[in-house]
Amino acid sequence: MNAARTRSRRGTTAALLTVPAAFLAVFFLYPVATIVVTGLAPEGHPELGVLGRVVTDPSVREVAWFTLWQALLSTAATLAVGLPGAYVLSRIDFRGRRLLQAGVTIPFVLPTVVVGSAFLALLGPRSPVNAALSALLGEAAPTLDLRRTVTAILVAHVFFNYAVVVRTVGGLWSLIDPRVEDAARVLGASRWRTFREVTLPLLRPAIASAAAIVFLFTFTSFGVILLLGGPGRATIEVEIHRATTQLLDLPLASTLALLQLVAVVASLLVYGRLQRRTTTQPLVGSATTLRAPRSRGERWFLRANLVLVAALLLAPLLVLVERSLSTGAGYALTNYRNLFSAERATVLAVPAGEAVRNSLVFGVAATAVAFVVGGLAATAATVSRGRAADLVDRALMVPLGTSAVTVGFGFLIALRHPPLDLRGSVLLVPVAQALIATPFVVRTLLPVLRSIDERLREAAAVLGATPARIWREVDLPIVGRAALVAAGFSFAIAVGEFGATVFLARANLPTMPTAIFRLLGRPGAANFGEAMAMSTLLMLVTAAAIVAIDRLRIGQVGRF
């Protein structure tokens, strides 16, 4: 009977995995493989000599080394800044906590193109820091100019990935019984020792998976490096972009893409191992771990963190808003008026309403795709707990660490012959966005699906509910909220997606990020102002999605 049950479960799993596996195969593996093969076997037979040539090239080595160390350093910096934040947001109760928790997630879904300019302003010689310095010290004040430094890269990486640490680690932290830490204190451990010997080991799985994800994102960093690192610095991702779009050196691009893939898969494997450990780690249940700050030290700690978040996360967003409102003569809504009143006189002109609407429509479509694919994968992983489901689950995350240009070019090169002739198709945009959003759907749904206690269903059955009724009365209300959260988050991700969309969006259907990019590509103060206004709108749309889902209090958004 057991064998029969196992067999039927395998059958179910296989059926559930068909769509996610096919989606991944057709829209990721096939395009990426096509472009890599084109690079490595230009005449139809592999020329692996190029691998050796690239790997031994000193400048490639330099790029690989820089990519690695800046990613490690960025991960360390993000953890260093994020861990106190995770503590504050999961343990200390203060007014505006939930709003802040939603707020810190906004940078994560914003494209670099939107915040890049604001960042430059904050890191440059005219930043408020420098203004304060010169107000304090007068002429003698040193001018901090962090533009085009590694520090700028680190700051930006912390900005974009702070939420990953806060959400992932904070999520676990709020489940750890504070009395366990109290016990250590009473047993004679100092605060630091308690953190090192008790809290840290308990948080380790979450810290490690957050670190793996931040590493993944910073290792494949593109916009931040280009914009803030200055032209002297390049990651593998930047080099792939350059080799593909400028040099047309596909052998180089393909080799680099493979190199990056190896690193990405490696960090995902590490992440996967740690994930399994998290799920088997028993957590101490506790009524609430939140409480008002008590000691003076705690209040200072809270304040310091709030200041840090304000300086690091809020300031760039505020600069964005400030610039969108600023006109030659003070502040006004001129830029927004221009944005919305612009008539569609030219083919590529972007009336704001249309871009917003396209973004929303594409976002909804991408969410639908991501939801079906991710939902099926998560269900399969819940039903089977087997290898195949795990594999698909991991594989769905690989696109997150793959160069957008590889995917974008892959789409265009691979999907142009029947039966998959999608040249110029509007489908490509939501599909590309869904590729990025799907892992977030899986990550949100999986823990909730796994957490539904079988006894709840049994209780409902004993109380007279039919299987369909059980699904409606038990599963749906519990998963329903998580599903809304997953949908909202993948929507925010899709709306903010830029890297692949820019290759695929059609002239008559620009999205908000591509519209911003186009506006920034033109001279004239009005264009710049409209770009800032559009950036602010994009920020508001994503913020609205995130705040809305945070209201649902599932608390799993952006958790890995």
Add this chain to the structure above:
Amino acid sequence: MTPRPVHAGAPVLVAVLLIASCSPDGDPGDPEEAPETVEDTDEVDPTDEDAEETDVEETDDEGRPTDDPEDEAATADGATVTLLTHDSFDVSEDVLDLFTESTGHAVDVVPLGDAGTALNQTILTGDAPQGDLLFGVDNTFLSRAIDEGIFTTHESPLLDEVAEGFVLDDQHRVTPVDRGDVCLNYDVAYFEEAGLDVPEELTDLTEPEYEGLLTVTNPATSSPGLAFLLATVETFGEDGYLDFWERLQANDVLVTDGWSEAYYDEFSGAGDGDRPLVVSYASSPPAEVIFAEEEPEAAPTGVIEASCFRQIEFVGVLAGAEHPDEAGELIDFMLSEPFQEDIPLTMFVFPVNENAELPEVFEEHAVLPDDPLDIDFELIGEHREDWIEAWTAVVLR
């Protein structure tokens, strides 16, 4: 959705496509979206009603319209010509409508990223390109496009109206459409207030009084950056340009990766920056006038003529085009006066047709050097990567 036999062999893919395709405009669960999209596509082409609407719907649902035999039937009076281009391309709707009215062909514009990206994508999709013609290859990358053989010949009768200097390919695989010279721009107010002379020659830039004033873009990632590098190669020769860059480097030149960072974030004449000299276009000053919040008397920025490098943009019919003849017609149209006169205010470059009249704001505020710096495109093709690499070694490393 029209069933397509080609899908029958791959049921899984059909399922995926169904899931994916029901959403943008065909979702029955979302009645509001469908009519809006139709209306939207209507705007693209308001003149040609019934036939075009059907066509557009097919396009949105199925991908490339011209694959389907039904499409051909639906647009019996004309085809849809797909124009591949870069992100900076633009044209007025009513101008494009003129083309559709006179030929019956609709135009689908597909931007593929920046100029380099658009070209490389087209090269990589050579045997089954995404469109019928590619616009936006300039003389700095022309040799790559020609060597890769992506274009087929089309000799436009309107070339008579184009100055001979712009026709670089005597086999007419590419046709010149516009010229947009890359020049150093300067912040007029800054030099007035500082009582400093605007530099006249490139060598001036290495003088101490101009220390820390110039922003350029990386020639490896930005096309104006490449043009400016070529300007220095032409001015100082292959033996001398690196010396110049070394001195420029010593004089605190700033390099950004892209034009918009240089122009908006570093240049004081247009954005928030504090450097009064930047690599931009000859057309940037009139753009500053047009896109100012209140139209100024004079342009806030100016152009240093001695720094200008000629950039000519070309269009060509793609070798794998489905509608080569219609594409040729579009090229002819792009050389005609209506299109040529539309160019300055949509793309901020200058027309090549000598009969095209410049708009007033260009007459007033634009400086177009008669004889800008120039290097033979084949020579550029031979040395481009070497020059960039040498530059990178000197300036960035």
Add this chain to the structure above:
Amino acid sequence: MLRITDLSVSYGDHVAVTGLSLDAPDGKVLCVLGPSGSGKSTVLRAVAGLEPPRAGTIELDGTRLDGLRPDQRDVGLMFQEHALFPHRSVDENVAFGPRMRGLGRATVRRRVEEALALVDMSATARRPVTELSGGERQRVALARSIAPRPKLLMLDEPLGSLDRTLQTRLLEDLPHVFRELGTTVVYVTHDQHEALALADRVAVMRDGRLEQVDEPAALWRAPRTTFVADFLGLTYLTALPVRDGVASGPWGPLPVPGTPDGEHDVVLLPGAVRATDPQRPRRPGELAVPAYVADRRFAGDHVRLVATPDAGPRLSVAVRSEVVPAPGDRCELALDPRAVRVLEDDGAADGPLALTLTSPSRPSSSEHPAQEPS
């Protein structure tokens, strides 16, 4: 000796403990008894240094603890639900305290062995704590809190999460462990039964204040307030008119010498009421309480009758005779008028209970023979 003087603790706006003064004598077991939310655990946390007091002082053996961090106080605290380190094995949990005190490897090992032996858990030393049963976890938590040999051992509802059989067994073990240790023990519970079994002294807490401190027997003999009476499971009569040292109860006069005239609450002490039968008829001086039987429950060696008197509150008595009246039967109870005490007016009966006479309706009252003479 632990001495708490005038202690106040608050969480934000909520005052958890206010003006509390309490002594725990050396080597004795002090039970802090009270309903949940009365501030018992807060007192322990304040003594351990986990909650900063708003006012008051805490001294241990003459040393002020107030300024010290938890790790400097040398007190032991066994947490409610145990708070074991889930990432460590049994022996690692127990070794934690000795390690923090910087003891040598060998000493640490000896302490661990001793502590585990004391709670009879030596066999499980290597196991992960996540695999332990509830009773085992409780023992490990106890071992962990005693291993560093603190000057003061505090236990917060240590039996709270265990089933009754285990509770009973551990309740038998604990006095032995406490004797063995010889340290001062502060034991927090909401269960009067535990307090009775373990305490040398009992402190009853209510709403963050101390209500009464006494030896267990004294507490039962002389509860001071309706709250204490209620909590101990005693029945009391509210608002009896008192004149010239005699209260007029529903079943006759009750002598309350020295009580000023007016209305007073009067508690029936354990053993004040008994059932009469032909073998044990009402004695002279006892008051007759005519009633009918409302309910009857077997409790092993006796039967508990719940009787509704014709006047006055429901009463519950243990019956050991062979013939026990059935529900609905008439019966006669006898009240010893000397076994009553006047309670201080404390406002506990301010609620709807104020008008009628009441007996505690806590479910445990039927299970613990609280009114049995002890």
